[in-house]
Amino acid sequence: MSIRLKLALILTLGIAGAAAAAGAVFLHLERESLRQAEEEKVRLVLDSVRRMAEEAALGKDPLMLLDYLAFLKKDRPEIQHCRVELGGRWQDVGAVPAEPAGGMVARAVPIPGGSAEVRFSSEVLSRREAAALAATVRLVARATALVFAAGLLVSAGLAWTLTRRIVLIEGALTAIGEGRLGETAPAEGSDEIGRLARGVNAMSARLKELDELKKTFVASVTHELRSPLGAIQSRVSEMASDAAFGPEQRRGLEAIRASASRLEHFVTNLLEAAKIERGKLEFTPKPCRLGPLVEDAALFFAARAKESGIALEAKVAPGLPELRLDPDLLTQVLSNLISNALKFTPAGGAVTVSARTRDDGKALLCSVADSGVGIPADAMARLFTPFERIRNPLKATGTGLGLAISKSIVELHGGSLRAESEPGKGSTFSFSLPLPT
Ligand SMILES: Nc1ncnc2c1ncn2[C@@H]1O[C@H](COP(=O)(O)OP(=O)(O)OP(=O)(O)O)[C@@H](O)[C@H]1O
Ligand SMILES: [Mg+2]
Structure with a gap:
């Protein structure tokens, strides 16, 4: 995961976490204030009962209080039952209801000459509180989602700004690693x-x-x-x-x-x-035929091949077209490929140098195939690296520069050099030279 993405994620999570924590604290406080509001409502009911009882006592009309309690019971869904105690006797207001599911909270009110009791349904009280809380939760959730979305945008912008220079430095370092020495990164800021x-x-x-x-x-x-x-x-x-x-x-x-x-x-x-x-290799291409170069190179190595007991053969397709190439440089490539094939093929083996037109007709294809020791798969990638010599049972001498030079020369001609090999069975090095269109 890139540092830019990590930073954006961390910032987003930080902002989301802060918004969620603020929401949680707010909800906790809101729940507390809702509870207090419900308490206040109960207290107001009890106060009104006390005041009505005082008025009833002044008017010497106890029925007035009983009527008021009956009204309250009908008007307020949270009031389950009321009763009054006057002169040592309890009198119920209406029928005594069965105990509701959530239980009841009985609150006594001292009144002149006795006391009154109002019973509240716990379930109705807490349902009312929960409904008010749910509305607040919805509001808080909406606000948190908005903060989260804004946080996401801000984090992405911030992460991009903060890491922009790091990404540029990374690019410069990659270029230097790839050999483009002298590459620079913008040196802005004093941080x-x-x-x-x-x-x-x-x-x-x-x-x-x-x-x-x-x-x-x-x-x-x-x-x-x-x-x-x-x-x-x-x-x-x-x-x-x-x-x-x-x-x-x-x-x-x-x-x-x-x-x-x-x-x-x-x-x-x-x-x-x-x-x-240093880009100072002399490259002087001129119209030339590849066939004779291949045949001459094979001829040059014929004696060495014979001495080593290897069958060296040149197969040049007839009528190969002329193309612009540097014969000296190309002879150098052929010499290195043939000398490699001879070096890494034991006596009794065979080396074939061939030249033909590629199947699509757009290039000439030249290959040097041997039945030698082959190259391990894990070494194929470093084959063209200067000074790279792959360990094999045939102790041949060399600098490890031949293939690197050959590759550069072929590329100078606009072609490409590649190798295929099967350890123990042999290798084929082939290069293509594009034909003029
Ligand atoms: N035909 C081949 N069969 C097996 N291994 C090969 C073959 N051609 C090249 N190699 C491996 O690749 C290595 C690099 O080849 P390259 O031609 O660059 O260097 P060299 O032949 O060792 O030295 P130089 O060509 O500079 O004298 C060789 O040392 C060898 O291990
Ligand atoms: Mg070589």
Whole structure:
């Protein structure tokens, strides 16, 4: 759940909780005041009985009080029964009713020469109180719902405002994580979020600086290494052909040559990757046919394949159309894919390089399929990451840069490179090159 949604929920719940609590307190107070109002009504009835009894005593007319009580009993539904005690004798006003379901509350009133008693129905009293309370509950519920709706709107607005800058910082961090160094977030305000944005921006600028430094460093170091390496290689070749060296020395020279060659491969790949990273790779496309490039590459590796006991075959569909491509760069891709296939296929296996028009006719499809060790499913995603080498039973050498470079070169041509593999059965690397429409 996003922080924006969480904040909106928390604020809404807070507002709703406060509104509900206020409603509950209000209802409690209202119930209290309703009870007091009912009490007051009972007290007024009893007062009126007392006053009527005093008037009846003054007029020496006890019937007056009895009539009044009969009237009250008829007029007030809450009065169940009344009786008067005069001269030590109780006299009921009307028939004595049966005890009602909710019980009765008997209240005595002292009157001149005796007392009167009025019995109220508890049920009628509490029903009247409940009806008044229900009306208040409805009002409070309506008010709470209104506050809740307003709270929801206010919370959503508040959550959006408060988290807007956090979301922008998150976007900048995601971009930096994806490699878009130098990306910034708006550094507004002097609060913690503003300071966080400024920190992220400073980090992003520093990372960009360091990245530039790294690229320049790698490019210049690899560039500087190439000339002395070339000199070592040519000198070693010269020495190897010198008859003055015996077999022992020749073995030593061969070891130096192999190491220098590995180092040269590494330096070349590193330089190539650095050029791609800095956007400085020379890309000079020209109208070209893919078929001969595929056949030449396969031919180049024929000797190595034979040496490794692998059947290498090139299958080029006839009449492939011409398209604009950089033959040197594409040869580099084919070389890496074929050399990988040979490296990761044991003796007795097969490697097939093929080129054809894609079924939809919109691109040329070139693939290098082998019957080698294959690649585990969980490693497929990192296959094209620089320096990534997947563990497998065949201990082949390499820098782990070939596929990353190949992918960039294919993408430079507007195509895409993908891999399919089944561990133990083999792999197929294929790339497409879009044909002009
Ligand atoms: N055909 C293949 N079969 C099995 N694994 C492969 C195959 N092609 C590539 N891989 C795996 O992918 C990794 C990366 O290949 P990549 O070509 O980038 O590097 P490399 O061949 O190790 O070194 P480099 O090409 O730079 O000399 C390899 O180390 C290997 O583990
Ligand atoms: Mg390789």
